[in-house]
Amino acid sequence: MKFYFTPGACSIGIHILLEELELVFEAxxxxxxxxxxxxxxxxxINPHGTIPSLVAADGxxxxxxxxxxxxxxxxxPRRKLLPDDPQRREAVLDTLAYCVNTIHGQGYTRVFTTGKYSDNPAQHAAIQEAGWSMVRAGLEELDRRYAAGELYLDTFSVxxxxxxxxxxxxxxxxxxxxxxxxxHYRQMLQRPAVRQVLMEEGYYSVLN
Known part of the structure; x- marks a missing residue:
């Protein structure tokens, strides 16, 4: 298995999953x-030019x-990264998509790749602020889901x-x-796989 990543990018999430599963892979x-x-x-390998990419053993x-x-x-499936309970499974998949497609795909992309939204530098500050607003709103939505019992802090999933x-x-x-x-963030920092990934990707200071 081959894993293509960039330290500190969204690929850090896949890196964590690989370590949680204790898989052998080339990075x-x-x-x-x-x-x-x-x-x-x-x-x-990846015609889209995006990361992460994963090449399985069978190609x-x-x-x-x-x-x-x-x-x-x-x-x-032994690690149960997706819950067996249908309701929890649906909540996990919805949250996965929400983090990747909305908080990242709509919010952070405006902050980190502002030029894709406008060639006019005069508009960049407004685009970035809109992005940060989306990020904050997205995080508040995740908090609401925890408060409503739709998400749980006592399990680990994708x-x-x-x-x-x-x-x-x-x-x-x-x-x-x-x-x-x-x-959630503090709990994740205590997981051995997360700590290992942060050290491997050069983010020692986060662990302190």
């Missing part, structure tokens, strides 16, 4: 700043966070890996997490 660093995701060698290639997370959960990276980005950007998200 390949893709430097986004240097444009390695657009190199012909990488585009031959199957997965190039989307949700697809990879679901594949790992289904391929290795959704937790996605939620961790959007919380991690908020913390790195000095965006305050709402109460339940703060608890």
């Amino acid at each position: 390949y660093l893709v430097n986004l700043v240097k444009g390695e995701h657009l190199a012909p060698e990488y585009l031959a 199957e290639v997965l190039t989307d966070f949700i697809a990879i997370a679901n594949w790992l959960a289904e391929k290795y 959704a937790d890996a996605a939620q961790f990276y959007v919380e991690f980005w908020a913390q790195r950007s000095e965006v305050a997490l709402p109460p339940f998200c703060e608890r």
